[in-house]
Amino acid sequence: MDLSFTNEEVAFKSEVREFIENNLPADVKDRYSRGIHFTKEGQERWQKILNSKGWLAPNWPGEYGGTGWTATQKYIFAQEMGRASAPPPMPFGVSMVGPVIYTFGNQEQKDYYLPRILQSEDWWCQGYSEPGSGSDLASLKTKAVRDGDDYIVNGQKIWTSHAQHANLIFCLVRTDQDVKAQEGISFLLIDMDSPGITLKPIIGLDTEHTLNEVFFDDVRVPVKNRIGEENKGWTYAKFLLGNERTSIARIAQSKLRCEHLREVASAERVDGGLLQDDADFMRKLNQIEVDLMALEYTELRMLSKIEHGETLTAEPSLLKIKGSEIQQRLTELLVESLGMYGAAYEALEVREGRNDQNFAPDYAHGPMAEHLYLRAATIYGGSNEIQRNIISKMVLGL
Amino acid sequence: MDFELSEEQVLLKDSIDRFVKDNYSSEDRIKLSQTDLGFSRDHWKTMAELGWLGMAFSEEVGGFGGGAVETMIMMESMGRGLVLEPFVSTVLLGGALIAEAGNEAQIEAIIPELIEGNLMLSFGYAEAQSRFNLNDVETTASKSGDGYVLNGTKAVVYHGGTADKIVISARTSGASRDADGISLFVVDTDAAGVDIRSYATVDGQRAADVRLENVTVPTTALLGAEGKAGPVIEKIIDRATGALCAEAVGAMTAANEITNEYIKTRKQFGTAIGKFQVLQHRMVDMYMEAEQSKSMSDMVAMKLDLGYEDDTRKAVSAAKAQVGKAAKFVGQQSIQLHGGMGMTDEYSIGHYFKRLTTIEMLFGNTDFHLNRFSNLS
Ligand SMILES: Cc1cc2nc3c(=O)[nH]c(=O)nc-3n(C[C@H](O)[C@H](O)[C@H](O)COP(=O)(O)OP(=O)(O)OC[C@H]3O[C@@H](n4cnc5c(N)ncnc54)[C@H](O)[C@@H]3O)c2cc1C
Ligand SMILES: Cc1cc2nc3c(=O)[nH]c(=O)nc-3n(C[C@H](O)[C@H](O)[C@H](O)COP(=O)(O)OP(=O)(O)OC[C@H]3O[C@@H](n4cnc5c(N)ncnc54)[C@H](O)[C@@H]3O)c2cc1C
Secondary structure, three states: OOOOOOHHHHHHHHHHHHHHHHHOOHHHHHHHHHOOOOOHHHHHHHHHHHHHOOOOOOOOOHHHOOOOOOHHHHHHHHHHHHHOOOOOOOHHHHHHHHHHHHHHOOHHHHHHHHHHHHOOOOOEEEEOOEOOEOOOHHHOOOEEEEEOOEEEEEEEEEOOOOHHHOOEEEEEEEOOOOOOHHHHEEEEEEEOOOOOEEEEEEEEOOOOEEEEEEEEEEEEEEHHHEEOOOOOHHHHHHHHHHHHHHHOOOHHHHHHHHHHHHHHHOOOEEOOEEHHHOHHHHHHHHHHHHHHHHHHHHHHHHHHHHHOOOOOOOHHHHHHHHHHHHHHHHHHHHHHHOHHHHHEOOHHHHHOOOOOOOOOOHHHOOHHHHHHHHHHHHOOOOOHHHHHHHHHHHOOOO | OOOOOOHHHHHHHHHHHHHHHHHOOHHHHHHHHOOOOOOOHHHHHHHHHOOOOOOOOOHHHOOOOOOHHHHHHHHHHHHHHOOOOOHHHHHHHHHHHHHHHOOHHHHHHHHHHHHHOOOOEEEEOOOOOOOOOOOOOOOEEEEEOOEEEEEEEEEEEEOOOOOOEEEEEEEOOOOOOOOOOEEEEEEEOOOOOEEEEEEEEOOOOEEEEEEEEEEEEEHHHEEOOOOEOHHHHHHHHHHHHHHHHHHHHHHHHHHHHHHHHHHHHOEEOOEEHHHOHHHHHHHHHHHHHHHHHHHHHHHHHHHHOOOOOHHHHHHHHHHHHHHHHHHHHHHHHHHHHHHHHHHEOOOOHHHHHHHHHHHHHOOOOHHHHHHHHHHHO
């Protein structure tokens, strides 16, 4: 057991910090630090910068374009990204379908898709959930029927984040009706331009368009776009969910939020003093920071297990539950820190990162939008109730 | 002691429930909140015709002599439908201040017009630095010739953009945060030097920042005695806070009904999700929070009708602390139990969550009222 960094690790940290400082576009940073949804153009610009340094997908094996970093280096990198308000790459390609492709895909799929993810040529979206299949994902009904070298896909996906930006969707589809639900699912990669696909936007609580319904009406998908074996899709799907859960803990970003809250507390006035002198407020912030620290060391402990070749079972569920709850508490507290300005919400202006109609301080523009959106953090990626079910079953044997 | 409504009170409740049922379907409300105005002048006329705008005013000033209990009944029903019209701003804040502190001429000039539905008011008390401290007033009013000159900025003035007149708290003497030395002025929104910037609030309503730059008002604009408005403001805000608690009870009750219905019908894993014990218990907790809030809201309404003592103030803060905590819990868990459906703006539940979120902050958040409760103990 040893908590300290080696000299090389310390040097690595400075290198990462310096690179991000010199290369992160200011507009991209500003949106991310306010918790406002990205623009596709800005996100792409930043991803290309990261990729040019070879740092877009640190978790990928070296042979596919990963960095070959140790767990400690990956941790340092994530910390530095969070600290600098640098948005991570879109998860759908880099952390979701990418690992599925290099783990379960064939050579042709690896050669074609992986470089395109790294170069931000493809934008992926995730076609898992359906109207009748959310928590009970395995009950999904979107159907794929073999027709020569194609599947013909019919059905509907919902809550498909950022599908309007995507040219590809990875989909779970039912290829066998007659077996146990989990045993009749396949994993398909589908071109969003295929005839028969239509998109319908869903406007969220924050009055933003990030969610969509995706309809499939006799969509032809080449069989060669299937990952792995037919009817084995559930295995690949679960592998992906495990990765998703770990990456949505967003610990580094929450750390930065804590720091930001301290800054706001040092600027907001109350009773002739400052919010940072308000014991009730600061107690809440301190409690979150302590919880976050516990989560950080839990994550490190798990990373160390992985490093030593152990496989995790339900541990990612813990990271997801605690991480998402902390994100929600932080934005809630940020809104609270603004007093009544927390209520001001001009969606159209907020979209541009501003609400110039009121005289609120600059930092008041954005937190409510994020507060609304982050209610979803305990719902998506498998709801927190489902994560608790997983821990109780897999760890506690209940 | 009796928590039951009288026959007349039941009629009042029924008439508002009917209005809400007829005019405030989820789709209607969303559409209305997206108009420029953010509410309906026709609804406002209806409210005037049905006598609701005059309900809270005493007969001496031309009202119908209802008390805090009648206000509670109205607000609870309006809360169920998330009614958007500026009832609190016009009647319970602006109007109540004039009825409480105004002289005969001021009352005659404003209250009958208000009750008729021809005049809308709003109250600008908060400032960027004041947070929830009503005495933290840096806007100034200095005597000049026959009147006063006002300077300062009022923050997040609900319905400031649609009001005909805004009651403004300003300091005529004393240091900032002194209870003494605060005065109230009735300012026409079209007066020279008044800059009103209106914007949407997250609950689908409208608020404004109001900048006053050398705004000259006549002495007749002064409401009550110069420098003595502190206690008046506290009392009127306390009464409005009681009413807000009732609105929250209505909103929480509706949110719980919608959520309860949803988990009974939504199926996952081959069964209604309401069959999962963890959701049952969550729903039970939501129900209990609403019930506890209803008890506090009723208590505070009845107390406010008995007078206004230290004990009343303490009760208001206790009620708001309970309601604030409950509003957060019920609002957030309603979304959680709906899953993805809870995150769509088209569906009703999110709008309850948003209004409950702002209710928690309005007139002092939960921590503020816990502290006030403690200081009054
Ligand atoms: C902002 C956002 C982005 C999303 N992005 C995507 C995306 O890109 N791609 C995609 O495929 N999906 C996406 N989703 C969908 C997400 O994965 C689902 O919303 C989630 O799985 C929950 O499913 P549901 O919405 O159908 O809720 P339901 O499954 O109906 O759940 C409703 C409630 O019941 C509870 N519940 C359900 N089953 C149980 C149980 N057995 N025990 C206890 N409680 C239970 C849930 O926890 C929840 O509180 C997104 C969702 C949101 C909100
Ligand atoms: C101080 C004390 C005084 C008492 N006095 C009396 C008395 O005077 N007369 C008398 O007859 N009894 C008395 N009892 C007994 C008391 O009524 C029982 O302890 C109680 O009913 C719980 O039963 P149990 O102890 O068998 O726990 P269990 O029933 O085994 O419960 C253990 C845990 O499981 C939970 N649980 C059980 N079923 C469910 C379910 N369906 N869903 C969710 N959770 C569940 C319980 O809530 C509890 O947390 C007393 C107990 C105590 C501690």
